Structure formats: structure tokens, C-alpha cells
Amino acid sequence: MESELIIKNLHANIEGKPILRGVDLVVKRGEVHALMGPNGSGKSTLANVIMGNPKYEVTEGEIWFKGENILEYSPDRRARMRLFLAFQYPMSIPGVSVANFLRRSLEAVREGNKPLEEGENPTGKMAKRKGIPPGEFRKLLQEKMRLLKVDNSFINRSINDGFSGGEKKRAEILQMALLEPEISLMDETDSGLDIDALKIVSESVNALRGPQLGILLITHYQRILNYITPDFVHVMYDGCIVKSGGKELALELEEKGYEWLKPSSDEENEVTVNA
């Protein structure tokens, strides 16, 4: 099955308030798509809705991945299909070590797309899970850590607990490297990074880039695109993708800002903003 992520006419609300108003997007393996747009345009919402965050309510539209409509799937099942989200604000989970968490996560993801049947698994574990021996896991993890130049001490810490902004973002990339997703959504991975951290993170993403991986790179600024060259650029405005193009579109945005892309609105109480 082709690893395509297809989003059709997606509408979603949070607490009754519409955020996505008909998004159409196709991301294939091997492609890098940049999704740009001003604050509040719905970029992060899109990433969260693709992963199934229960905070958002999908009111219309479809999300297809590998030929399945995943809209009714739980977030963990979507992840086991090898969809990945690098969070804008990774949660810290005190008391749970990165190493244990990642091993369990890798085991789950390797298990693949199996639905958890109601009642059969009261423990929440998948049937006949094949564990990864700690030694093998450790070797794999260290390999990825070397690749991403992540410090060894990091694996014994609690997940994101007391991590600096840069460390959190790098931890997300490390998870992405380890879990080998087919499509990865990267939500503002560049935000809050200084220029050195941005370079490291970009290099890491470039190292993972390849025909096996499709990336939706959500960003507010054009800056990261100096390091990661996208194949496609999309601009989101007010819950819709209003313009798509090649990498040159990003430069145009850098120059002109977002206002010129504002869709001609027929909403009566739209506030006029001076460019």
C-alpha cells in the first residue's frame, strides 16, 4: 500500500469554534512539504487532528493513510501505522525515563496497525507483543543518538522533564529517528531555537530525509527552510490552504508577509488589517 497521507475537505472545531474550514492536502513518502501561515491559521490544529487529538472535533472531511480512512482510529493506532508527530510543545512526564518510554514505544510501533479489540485487551497491551531485548534496543538507540549527536546522559532522564527548549526539540527528532515513521508531521520544530540549535535540528532532519520518509514541516518562519529545502510549500490562512507552490513560494512569503494571501472574504465582521 502506498504511504500517502490524503486529507480531504477537513473541518475541525475546538470547543465548538471552527478552526479548520476545509483543508485538502496530499503528502507522499519521500516528499517534504512546508506548511506555513500566520499564527492562529490552524497549522498546529491540522497536525493534532491528523494524529487524533481528542480535544478537536472533526465535523466534516476525511483523512486517509495507506488506503485506510483513519478518522475513527485512536492516536496510538495511527502512530502504529507509522504516522509521527513532533510536538511543538512536547509534554514532560516526570518519573518515566526516556529509555523505557522509547523502548516501549518502539515495540508498539513495530507491532504495526492492529486494532485493539474491545474487551480482549483490558490491560491495553497488544496481544503477543514481541519485546525488544534491552541490549538490542540500546544498540539501536545509541546508533541514533550518535547520528543526531545527542548526549548519552539524556536517556536516563525523565521524558522532557527539565529539558531546555532545544533539548526537547532534539528529543522529538531522536524519537522520530528511532520510530522510523513513513509520514512525519513536524509542528514548529524550529520555534524557540537559537541559530545553533536550529542548525543541529535541521541537520538531523536532513539526515533522516530520504525516499522512505514524507515530512510535513509546519513553520511560522521561513528561517528553517534555509536549512531544509522543501519540495512543496503550502500557505494556510484562516483554516484553509490558500496557496501551494514550490520552494520559491517561501521566499515570496518572506518578502511580502501573509496578508496578500488573505482570501477575499465575504464575512461581514472581518476586521481589516493594514499590511
Added chain:
Amino acid sequence: MPDTQLIGFSRGAVEELSHQKGEPAWMLQKRLQAWDIYESMPTPLGRRGDLGTLRMFSNFKFQQLTPYVPSNSNGTLPALIEQSLQEALVDQRSGLVVQRNASVERIELEEELKRQGVILTDLDTAVRDYPELVQQYFMTTCVPVNSTKYTALHAAFWSGGVFLYIPEGVEIEVPILTQIWIDTPASATFAHTLIIADEQSSVRYVEEHNSAFDGDQPSLLNGVVEVYVKNAAHVEFSNMQDLGLNVWNITNKNAVHEKDGSTTWVLADLGSKVMLSDIGVGLSGNGSAGELVGVFFTDHDQRYSINTLSNHAAIATNAETLVKGVLTDESRVEFIGMIRVQPKAQQTASFLSDHTLLLSQKCRAESIPSLEIGANEVSASHGATTGKIDEEQLFYLMVRGIPREEAERIIVQGFFEPVLQRIPLENLRTRLRRSIVRRMSGSYETEADTWVDAQERWEVEGVDEYAVSLSDKPVEEEIILTEY
């Protein structure tokens, strides 16, 4: 050995018990005075608007209990108890006491410790052999008879019990283990632990409370622990309470300190239907210190009332109280944590925190940390939180492929982990981790164990340790680590 068993508590029952034990007159007097105090004190009912644990206990059918279940084992222990001694919280022990219902049935102490003058015996023997020590220390200043109505009942009907005396300068590194077993329905057990740690001595002491009987005729364990810590002595007392849901539990524990003495209380409460727990740290010696680490996990319709007291009554004393608990189903827990700083207790440092996680809609927790400060040179703080599992944390773990229920379990384990790290006994940490997993997943599973073992290896022993299976079970493939 009595031919008929008494039912219910009465002055006559006190006399009968004392008579059966062949006690000296002074102990009978002490018991009878306690009975009078019990009768004169009102039943504690709690505050208006609390969660009703004390009120529930006041309706307990005390008069249907057998106040004293004598030994019938002729020195042999049931297989279940023998088995549990193999799987106890300590792999190595320097001493052992097993109390079954009202009787101590086994006592062991290393010869070397005996030679050094350590006394480990049941309390009945101590009453005969060391009357002056018992008269001085038994329910006098540490847990006075009239502390509560229930301690008075305890003083009237105590039976079995442990007496431990550690002479000056003796340090007991290998723990002494006590197991208290309730295996008779509708019985009352009043287990008493009296520890006297003389100057500059130290001891690690572990007490396990278990029960083994079926049916819903409830039994009562009403225990008192008194710890006297002399100059610069240190006592580490770990208690795991894993009683069945047909046991009601009252426990009063207190440690009193002389100059530079210190105590570590480790309390793990998982079982019993209703528990009233009072734990105190009495810092009446200059420079003394107390630490209390508490963990609880309640489910079904369990009710706990936990009261801690850090009582600062001398100069430059320290106390730290750290309690973490998880509630689920319809269980309820009331926590009242008090830091009391007496007027003369200058240079006090005291800290208290209580964090509770609620896993179900119907469970309830109430946390009341309080401060009473009479001195002016004091550093004291407290904090309490009660909340549910964070949905964003759950989503984060689920986005990494982990199913919801397992994600919840991981978050709960993470919640407990910092306080588990403070528990000195490795086996207790492991036992608690497994209990948490078991309660979260509803059954015992080896895969869950693997997670626990990994946690143990990576977080406790460190990454460079060779992995060692913590149980005697066959070593699984996953446990074998070729590289570290």
C-alpha cells in the same frame, strides 16, 4: 490455653486475657486503666463535611470480634506464611518475628547481635524479663494510652508484640523483619512494636502486615508502633500494609527523639477496607530529624484517613514528609498533614507535601496540610495537589504508539517514581512497582514485569550494572543482557 473464646470487649475480657498470660499485677493494672480510659472517651467522629472515614469506623461492630485469638499452631507456621517469608521485603535479615493473630510464633536473632546485647523478643516475654524497661517505655510518652479512644483499646487488649532494644553504639545494618498475619475472621489483633534505640545505635526495621482468610466477617488490626531514638541514634522503619479488604486497620506510629536522633518512616499502604493511620515524628531533642515517605494506592471502596504530625519541640530540628497516592474506583482518602513548631523550637526546618492522583470519577480525596508555628526562626512549607491524569500527557504517549490504558499506567508509575526512589529497601520498591502495575492492569502479567524490571535496572541500578533478575522465577530471554 482457653477452652472457650470470648466475644466482645469488656472489663472482664481484659482480666481474662491478662490472667491467661499470667501477667504481673502492674500490667493488669495498666490494662484496666486503659479500659477505663477507653470507656470514658467519646468515639471520634471526624469533622463536619469530611469524607467520613472516622464516622464509618465508629459503626464498626467491635462487639462481634474475638478480642484474643490464641495460638493453635504448635510452633509450625502455615505454608502460606512460610512462603511469604521466602518472598519477604528483605533477602537477608538479621532478625525475624512472626506474629499470627494474637501470638508471636517465631523469633530469630543473629547470634552476633545477641552477643552485642541486642534484645529481640515478644512483648509478653519482655514484660516478664525486662519489667523496668517496659514500665518506662510502654505507652507512656511515645504513644500515650489516651492518645485516642482506639489506642486506649489497644493498651487494654495488646497481645503478642515485639520488643527490640539496641544497646549503645550497636549498628544493625541487615534489616530485622516482622510479619504480622491475620488469618481468623471476626478477630481483633492488637500488635505492638516497641523499639528502643540507645545512644549512637542504628537499626533497619521492616514490618509487613498481611491477612489470609476468606469471607466478609471483618477482622480488626489495631496496631501501635513506638520508637524511642536516643542521642544520635537512627531508626529506619519500613511498613508495608497489604491487608485484605475484610480487615479494618487502625495504626498509630510515633517516634520520639533525643539530641541528634533521627528516624526514617517508610509507609506503603495498599490494603484493608478502612484504615485510620496516625504517624508522628516527635522532635524533642536538639538537632533531631525525621523523614516520612508515604505511598498509597486505593481501589474498590477502600477508605483511608492518614494523619501525619511533625512535632518540632527543640532547637534546630528538621522534618520532611512526602506522601504520594493514587485512588481509583470508589475509594476515598483523607490526608491531614500537620507541621507543629513549638515556641522554643527555633531554627526549625520542616517540609510537607502530599500529591494525589485520581483515576476514576467516583473516587474522592481530601488533603489538608496545616502549619502551627510558635517560633519565629522557622523555615516551613507545605504543598498539596490533587488531580487527574493529564490528557495532554496521555495524548503524547499515545502519539508514540502506546495504547491508552498502558499510557495511563506509565503516567501513574512516573507519578510514584520520585517517591519510590526515596525508599531505601530495594525489594519494597520492586514490590510496590509490581503492585502498581497489577492494580493498573487488573492482573499479574510477565510483560508488565519486564517494564518494571527495566525501570529498576535503568533508574535504580544505573545503566552500567549487569542486569540481575530480581525474582527467583526463570530468567526470560529479555532479562539476559549481553551488553551494558
